[in-house]
Amino acid sequence: MPPLRPQARFLLRGSGLLIGLLTLWWFALLTPMLWVLESAGGVFGGLLLGGRNGELIHQNPAGDWSFHVPLEMTLAPAAGQPAQQVHSIDFDMPRSDVIAFTFSLPVFWAIALALPGWRQNLRPLVIGTALTAGLELVLLVAFAEVSAHKAAAQLSGVEGAADAWILRFGEYLAVSVLPYAAPFFIALAVNPRLRWQIFQWGADPESSRPVELPERKSLKKGRG
């Protein structure tokens, strides 16, 4: 049987690791990761969007998440009602939707480990894990902000086609595109071996090996 090509080996290893690590995530890692995301999201969201720390997200007894996003707006007077000042938007998100913001990590681990060589994969794995976790946090806060603006646009009843498109675009990227694609981009960015294998950018890290140079001999001037 001829040996498999590197692409086929990567696909088989990557698929196996994806199945294994996503199953592990689904059954064992999800709850602790959601707890960390809720705590970190509360602090980070408070810093970015304003409001008190930990006020952005809280979990209700059913396990769903309630968001409290500070947003200043004035609602135009409606039939018999005066203009109203809005200071924040509150909305709920089911737990099944929130878990999408923890899913990039096991996907990144699978891609990072799909190349053979534990020791060479370790540094990219650590750096990529930090980057992926940070990105998940940013996506969660971005999603909260976009959702609050969508709700505000619905409340005010004056939403142009361009505004609606921009909000849809932001939400689509934060929920349906980046959580799935970003782990692959990060894996390529942090792993020079993977970059070399696919693009052949720069020098082959596998062929970089130390070469002993002969010791420099001190030259003595002789008197002739």
Added chain:
Amino acid sequence: MACYQRELNSAPQIHPIRFAAIFACCFLVGIGVLLTPPLQTADKVFSQMLVRVAHAVVQAFGGHATREAAVLRAPGGFAVEMRDGCNAVNVVILLCSAVLAFPASWKLKLLGIGLGSLIIQAVNVVRFISLFYLGQYSMTWFDFAHAYLWESLIVLDTMVVFWYWVTRVLRAGAASHASA
């Protein structure tokens, strides 16, 4: 004293930053255009077409299902609908952006986009059929496979398809260098 000997690469030089910039532009524009109302209508028609293919494959292998627009229904009542985002068009945009950003002849780019899109859509039809049967067995496993497992497997497939294509492009480049 030790220094590192580096093997020089004979492949044509590709600028990573240029590649990343063109890729990001193509990808964002592609996704943006996909979300415009006219393209959304075409997207729905495309989903219905894929469900028609999936239905034909199920019947060809002796399975039982009925089809209505973008919905595939089992005799037991379970039904699965191919919605926006389930037809792998966004993954095809990902592949097209990467192919367009990589320096190659237009002939090779068209080959990469055409053949790559076909492979991705073939995998997507397999995904849809597997979800159709998995949903009849367990909704928990259906949710897991639908939202997470298959999505990431399809992006991995896309990466590997792109990798095969790049290898082909680099070989073609090396061959033209050798013949020159």
